[in-house]
Amino acid sequence: MSVTAWQPQPGETQLARDLVAFATGVAPQVSGMRWFRDTNRLDVQDHLPGWPEGPRYAPRTKPEQRTRSAARFGLRGLYAVVAGGLETLAGSGSVTKVPRAIGHPPEDPDNEVEDFPVLWAAPDSLARTLPWQLDPGRRPAGYLTYAVVTDRRVVILGRADDGRAGPEVLWECARTDIAGAERRNFSKENSDAVIRFTDGSWCRLHVSLPYGLLRYLATPHELLGDDRLSPGQREAVAAFTARHALATRPVVSRRPSGNVLVEYRTGDGPPPAPGSGTGGYQLMGPDGEDVEDQPDDY
Structure with missing residues (x-):
């Protein structure tokens, strides 16, 4: 269904809207990866209705992790030398001081370090109905997905990033189908969120501006x-x-x-x-x- 512009229904109030996509792992073993799991931690991406073929990942072995970490350490070391010089100059007022990154420890190691499911769903659960366009590894280049929260429902919209076509309604559920949501700081830009459904299934999304969206999903408004x-x-x-x-x-x-x-x-x-x-x-x-x-x- 394509429309020139999505609008809430008469009497419906839009509360929040933001860019969303399935999240991506950041721990060395799962960096750049994601999986779609059932409650036995089995991969179910081949059993999701209507989903096209997508990338298949395998967690990195310890040697691969060490190689990757060593490469990153080399870059950080170079950055530290450059940053140190810039901070020295900053003391004289020549440049602005380089900000330091702030890290967060894993909050859920089983699902953030050893594995990285972005879909956790038993058969026939609501999370299994989410649209494949949320997956950065499957959707066309330049395609964007948005979540809209209203006082009645949650809607996923998709559109090409060329401004020539209106958004497509990809999926929706009643607001009462949402059990809650939590932010996950161990993530790219500290902007992941786990959205939980009342049937026990959940998804993990990267949210552009998580506070606004999560405010209306975390607790009943x-x-x-x-x-x-x-x-x-x-x-x-x-x-x-x-x-x-x-x-x-x-x-x-x-x-x-x-x-x-x-x-x-x-x-x-x-x-x-x-x-x-x-x-x-x-x-x-x-x-x-x-x-x-x-x-x-x-």
Whole structure:
């Protein structure tokens, strides 16, 4: 199904949209790889309906890992020498100091170091219905996939990156089919997320801007109309709308902490834009006052 521009249905609220794809391993044994598994850890890519042939991977042996690590160490050593020189110059104000990378340890070694499944699905489970276009190793060059989260459903859209055709609806499920989502920091750009379905299956996606998408997948959301806001909160929403010159009311939701989040997103209009995320937000308390972030707010 191709459409010129995807829009929510009447009465449906779009909450988040972002570029997504099946994730890619970063540990030496599985770097650049991914697998599609059943609950016995068997490869099921040949049994996924409608999927074309794709690349087949094998975890690297210890000698291969050492060779690869040695090559990377050589590059890091060269970088360290260059960076050290640049940092010395930076002390004199000649150049900007080179930032240092921050690493994260594996959170799930069985699925991040020894193996790297991006699909974990028993027969007839929902994860097995995900579209093959999410796989960077199968889809055409320049093809992009997006996840859209609304108050009713999750939709996967796909489109060629040439701007000549509208997005194609590849897949969707009800929002109630999502059990939760967690960010995975042991990943490229710290931007992987595991999306869990209520039937026990799950997928691991690389998400361009994970906070916006995960906010509405990690926990059930509660959208608030003006009739459910205090007078102070209604005034704060009106001021937020005027301050950002918004043509429509921003999305207002209650977070698990009890705080109320007001936000709008840039690039919300069709067609989806790469990297479109939160354009502005405000977190407020019972009377519309600004409050500090709580762990569950974002």
